[in-house]
Amino acid sequence: MHSAAGIEDRLFTPARIRLTAWYVSVLAAVLIVLGTALYLVVRNQLLNSVDNGVRLVAERASEQWTTSGSINISHLSTGPYTVNWLLIGGVINPVDENGKVHLDSASMLAAAENGSDLRTSGSNGDRQRVYSVRVNGPGGPAVIQVSRSLEPEHEALSKLLVGLFVGGLLGLIGAALGGWFLAGKSLRPVKVAFDRQHAFVADASHELRTPLAVIRANAEFISTEQPENAEAKEIMGETDRLSGLVDALLAVARGDEATPALALVVDVAELTEGAVASFQPLAAEKGLELTVATAEQLEVPGDADQLRQVLVILLDNAVRYSAEGGRIHVQARANGSTALVTVHDTGIGIPADQLERIFERFYRGDEARNRQSGGAGLGLAIAQELVNRHHGKLTVESTEGAGSTFTVQLPRST
Numbered sequence: 001m002h003s004a005a006g007i008e009d010r011l012f013t014p015a016r017i018r019l020t021a022w023y024v025s026v027l028a029a030v031l032i033v034l035g036t037a038l039y040l041v042v043r044n045q046l047l048n049s050v051d052n053g054v055r056l057v058a059e060r061a062s063e064q065w066t067t068s069g070s071i072n073i074s075h076l077s078t079g080p081y082t083v084n085w086l087l088i089g090g091v092i093n094p095v096d097e098n099g100k101v102h103l104d105s106a107s108m109l110a111a112a113e114n115g116s117d118l119r120t121s122g123s124n125g126d127r128q129r130v131y132s133v134r135v136n137g138p139g140g141p142a143v144i145q146v147s148r149s150l151e152p153e154h155e156a157l158s159k160l161l162v163g164l165f166v167g168g169l170l171g172l173i174g175a176a177l178g179g180w181f182l183a184g185k186s187l188r189p190v191k192v193a194f195d196r197q198h199a200f201v202a203d204a205s206h207e208l209r210t211p212l213a214v215i216r217a218n219a220e221f222i223s224t225e226q227p228e229n230a231e232a233k234e235i236m237g238e239t240d241r242l243s244g245l246v247d248a249l250l251a252v253a254r255g256d257e258a259t260p261a262l263a264l265v266v267d268v269a270e271l272t273e274g275a276v277a278s279f280q281p282l283a284a285e286k287g288l289e290l291t292v293a294t295a296e297q298l299e300v301p302g303d304a305d306q307l308r309q310v311l312v313i314l315l316d317n318a319v320r321y322s323a324e325g326g327r328i329h330v331q332a333r334a335n336g337s338t339a340l341v342t343v344h345d346t347g348i349g350i351p352a353d354q355l356e357r358i359f360e361r362f363y364r365g366d367e368a369r370n371r372q373s374g375g376a377g378l379g380l381a382i383a384q385e386l387v388n389r390h391h392g393k394l395t396v397e398s399t400e401g402a403g404s405t406f407t408v409q410l411p412r413s414t
């Protein structure tokens with residue numbers, strides 16, 4: 001028996017990881033949107049205030065030019081701004097007070113032509129916001145240019161970006177830890193329910209098996225005392241079938257526990273021959289022709305009892321859903337690295353719209369027909385579960401009224 005920790009690992013840890021991952025991804029998406037919006041708003045504000053600054057200084061310089069025909073830099077309180085002016089037609093002041101040339105001639109030309117011009121010039125590391133404006137004054141028409149380095153803003157924006165990134169990352173790590181904790185907490189009730197179901201299945205298994213064993217023992221006793229008693233034999237047969245069903249049903253309900261021993265090797269060809277042989281009396285009784293064709297040897301890793309159960313379910317259905325005179329052909333063969341077992345019947349077939357559903361638990365085809373045939377709608381669900389456990393596939397092809405072919409694909413031993 002597998003431990004509860006094993007079940008926890010298989011079922012709950014992935015669910016917990018998925019919940020946490022969802023939580024973190026949603027939060028990451030929200031943070032990215034908010035962070036981008038914040039960055040853009042701050043950037044806009046900073047650049048706007050630089051623009052306002054260059055315009056303001058240019059306005060004051062223009063005033064000086066229009067009233068006095070010259071510009072006195074010391075009266076402008078320029079701060080971080082550099083002011084240049086150029087008499088249209090002649091150079092007046094191409095050099096600032098530090099002897100540095102700060103003229104963006106393209107901007108000046110644009111302003112001389114259009115009245116004003118605002119642009120960013122310079123390359124990374126020395127970007128400037130440049131505003132040029134044309135003015136008239138006693139000294140003649142001139143272009144005044146005010147520029148200011150954008151580096152402080154760019155530096156502030158880079159810091160903001162780093163801050164947002166680091167903050168976001170820390171936030172996500174915190175959220176992941178919190179999410180992990182909360183997911184664990186919210187999964188706890190599910191786990192309790194699961195444990196309860198687990199205990200119930202174990203108890204039910206015990207409670208159902210014991211009376212069945214007693215019934216069988218009694219029927220066997222009667223059968224030995226009165227060898228001609230057909231009813232006792234039928235009770236034994238039906239009890240065996242019921243025991244098989246109980247076992248398989250509980251195995252499915254307990255899905256997590258009874259994993260097949262894939263280290264063992266099963267000869268599917270031999271298994272198929274055996275299963276078909278055990279159905280010959282039933283087939284003969286129903287007037288069905290049951291044939292089998294198998295490969296020499298067809299080994300797959302798995303559990304012989306579970307694989308036999310799959311064949312029994314498919315054969316049982318083939319017999320049950322075929323009318324007298326029908327044929328059932330079973331084949332086991334290799335196809336590359338896959339072992340294929342097909343159970344073909346010429347029975348009633350399955351309507352196309354039901355093909356998808358027949359593997360569901362408790363799903364049964366035509367209600368009236370099946371009630372008569374006594375099935376519980378569990379066979380194929382169990383068979384599929386068992387095949388899946390062997391990393392195989394159970395598929396069906398069917399034509400209503402013509403017959404069905406069920407195919408079991410299993411990976412072969414290497």
Ligand code: ADP
Nearest residue numbers: 317318321349358364365375376377378379380
């Ligand atoms: P049950 O046979 O107990 O009803 P199953 O899960 O074995 O339950 O099958 C589900 C349904 O699939 C059946 O009720 C029947 O309608 C259909 N079915 C299964 N096998 C065959 C078959 N060989 N031929 C026709 N119909 C089938």
